[in-house]
Amino acid sequence: MTRLALLILLTCSGLLSAADRKQPNILFVFSDDHALMGVGAYGSKAARTPNLDRLAKDGMLFRHCLVTNSICGPSRATVLTGKYNHLNGFPDNSSFFDNTQQTYPKLLQKAGYQTCVIGKWHLESDPTGFDEWAVLPGQGNYYNPDFVTKNGREQVEGYCTDIIGDKAMKWLKEGRDQSKPFMLCFWHKAPHREWSPGPQELGMFKDVTIPEPETLFDDYANRMSPARENDMSIEKTMTLPSDNKLVFPEDKNKPGWYLRMTESQRKTWDAHYGPENEAFRKANLSGKDLIRWKYQRYMKDYLSCIAAVDRNVGRVLDWLKETGQEDNTIVVYSSDQGFYLGEHGWFDKRWMYEESLHTPLIVKWPGVVKAGTENTNLVSTLDFAETFLDAAGVEIPSDMQGRSMVPLLKGEKVPDWRSAHYYHYYEYPAPHHVAPHFGVRTETGYKLIHYYDRNEWELFDLNKDPLEIKSVYGSADYASIQESLLIQMKELQVKYKDTDPTAPPAKVRRTKGATKGKAKAKKKAA
Ligand code: CA
Numbered sequence: 001m002t003r004l005a006l007l008i009l010l011t012c013s014g015l016l017s018a019a020d021r022k023q024p025n026i027l028f029v030f031s032d033d034h035a036l037m038g039v040g041a042y043g044s045k046a047a048r049t050p051n052l053d054r055l056a057k058d059g060m061l062f063r064h065c066l067v068t069n070s071i072c073g074p075s076r077a078t079v080l081t082g083k084y085n086h087l088n089g090f091p092d093n094s095s096f097f098d099n100t101q102q103t104y105p106k107l108l109q110k111a112g113y114q115t116c117v118i119g120k121w122h123l124e125s126d127p128t129g130f131d132e133w134a135v136l137p138g139q140g141n142y143y144n145p146d147f148v149t150k151n152g153r154e155q156v157e158g159y160c161t162d163i164i165g166d167k168a169m170k171w172l173k174e175g176r177d178q179s180k181p182f183m184l185c186f187w188h189k190a191p192h193r194e195w196s197p198g199p200q201e202l203g204m205f206k207d208v209t210i211p212e213p214e215t216l217f218d219d220y221a222n223r224m225s226p227a228r229e230n231d232m233s234i235e236k237t238m239t240l241p242s243d244n245k246l247v248f249p250e251d252k253n254k255p256g257w258y259l260r261m262t263e264s265q266r267k268t269w270d271a272h273y274g275p276e277n278e279a280f281r282k283a284n285l286s287g288k289d290l291i292r293w294k295y296q297r298y299m300k301d302y303l304s305c306i307a308a309v310d311r312n313v314g315r316v317l318d319w320l321k322e323t324g325q326e327d328n329t330i331v332v333y334s335s336d337q338g339f340y341l342g343e344h345g346w347f348d349k350r351w352m353y354e355e356s357l358h359t360p361l362i363v364k365w366p367g368v369v370k371a372g373t374e375n376t377n378l379v380s381t382l383d384f385a386e387t388f389l390d391a392a393g394v395e396i397p398s399d400m401q402g403r404s405m406v407p408l409l410k411g412e413k414v415p416d417w418r419s420a421h422y423y424h425y426y427e428y429p430a431p432h433h434v435a436p437h438f439g440v441r442t443e444t445g446y447k448l449i450h451y452y453d454r455n456e457w458e459l460f461d462l463n464k465d466p467l468e469i470k471s472v473y474g475s476a477d478y479a480s481i482q483e484s485l486l487i488q489m490k491e492l493q494v495k496y497k498d499t500d501p502t503a504p505p506a507k508v509r510r511t512k513g514a515t516k517g518k519a520k521a522k523k524k525a526a
Helices: 003-014 052-058 074-080 104-112 161-173 225-227 263-283 287-322 380-393 478-497
Strands: 023-031 060-062 116-121 133-134 146-149 152-155 182-187 329-336 359-365 372-375 420-425 437-442 446-451 455-459
Touching: 023 287, 023 380, 052 287, 052 329, 052 359, 052 372, 074 104, 074 380, 104 116, 104 182, 104 380, 116 161, 161 182, 161 287, 225 359, 329 420, 359 380, 420 478, 455 478
Parallel strands: 023 182, 023 329, 060 372, 116 133, 116 182
Antiparallel strands: 060 359, 133 146, 146 152, 329 359, 420 437, 437 446, 446 455
């Protein structure tokens, strides 16, 4: 029998799984600051995410996808390179991505993929390894955002999430070589701060009360100084005029995002917020009542932003189905990190505590991933590049530090999968005053954190203390666990080559006006 005849026979008989087929399409949906508790499939009772829930129903949901550094740019640099930030040169948001280095899109492009990135980028240098790109400069704007492309910068009227959806659909339909497989980075700005909902979602949570987390009024007892000294609380850090959208007609200094809207957009916006803002003014709230009000406003805005992402994910999923490409397309949904939805009284991210260490990961891959399954391995955004390369049949470079999740996606048990995850956060002090820290989180539910600029330690037993409100570091009951965690942490620092972890890492510094359309990355600074 010829090879072709065998292939036809196997295909027709269904014995050839999708994994054996060559080069599936990869649709990589990545949002910004999307907490697990902002996804229905992860158990949120408030979130409205029918399309993400559909994805989970058709695919695999990962309970423990952990980031290596819970902040936008560094997380994206890790996803692209499969390396920790001390090696890819992007440890904090004042860095500049060396776009001459190896990334997975470059390797996929070389292997015959059509590649594209649309949306949030936040790496300062121009995207490389993409046939097509249209990215937001810096954080971007929710209304009438600017986009940077190969041809320069242009402003587009409309709501950012929908524009990213439009641009992605346009590239899928007519912007690429249809004879080649595609890898689309469908990377949303939402639900990043300032959480401005789109016109279609305004008011969708109007008559709803969002449940409060247990630790909304945390007193930070039994933890070390960083938990008390940071600056990301709903009470003190979240601003009423901008974050909470309390803009009144007589205000002299209205927020920039508000002034950016067209007259007609502002009219729709004011029709929703105006009466609620007047009611707030009359209520004259203070203390816990004010915090509660801010929490409700924050969550409704945040979840509305997510609903628009979900709606746009639905558009692409429907299109894949309609065009018969569903069976040969891997769809991945994730975010650059998690976020605090009022837990510990906070918003924002950065910490190695559970809510920002975890990020959603849902993967649909017909014929490979069994529908409606869950995985509890400690996987990481460090593994994304390796997984995409493996799925495409491309050799994984030996200097990438993660591991392909393809065996896990196939439902296989992998006995030597990582049992502990290493984390390292750098950015300090601005803007949120979270002390730099590194640490280890094990699959057995223990976490050791070292705040190395002040030599303070925390140890959490997540089995007994899932909310992380009591550090047991130094407790006699945990002496042997503490010692074991310290050994594991040091081993992982050696494994990942973070050998001088308390020293400032190598990075390429952002220079004013260095990017925006033309600049090439300079060689990594010493
Ligand atoms: Ca982010």
